Amino acid sequence: xxKNFVISVLGMFLVTYVPRFLPVFGxxxxxxxxxxKSFLEYIPVSVLxxxxxxxxxxxxxxxxxSYKNIFLIASIPTLLVAYKSRKxxxxxxxxxxxxxxxxxxxx
Numbered sequence: 001x002x003k004n005f006v007i008s009v010l011g012m013f014l015v016t017y018v019p020r021f022l023p024v025f026g027x028x029x030x031x032x033x034x035x036x037k038s039f040l041e042y043i044p045v046s047v048l049x050x051x052x053x054x055x056x057x058x059x060x061x062x063x064x065x066s067y068k069n070i071f072l073i074a075s076i077p078t079l080l081v082a083y084k085s086r087k088x089x090x091x092x093x094x095x096x097x098x099x100x101x102x103x104x105x106x107x
Contacts, residue, residue: 070106074098 056071057063065072077098082091 068106070099070103073102073106 052075056069056075057065059069067073074095078091078095081094085091
């Protein structure tokens with residue numbers, strides 16, 4: 001195995017793991033106020049929304065709300081299943097199946 005490859009993999013490991021580990025390690029011993037805890041609970045939802053909304057609603061930097069928008073139509077049953085089940089795996093499967101079925105019908 002090449003020495004540069006091993007050094008690169010170890011470097012990538014450090015760059016990705018250390019920034020995730022240090023806050024967990026450091027903050028696990030500190031009791032945070034309740035308002036900070038409640039604020040931090042919204043971060044995953046807001047990040048996911050920021051990643052998904054442009055994909056669902058935009059096409060070529062323009063708002064694309066149409067029955068031909070496969071992502072928008074597939075997101076409807078996905079959101080319903082996510083709301084109803086409150087699980088992670090079910091909405092992913094429904095989203096994939098919805099996208100495939102809708103793309104077969106529309107195209």
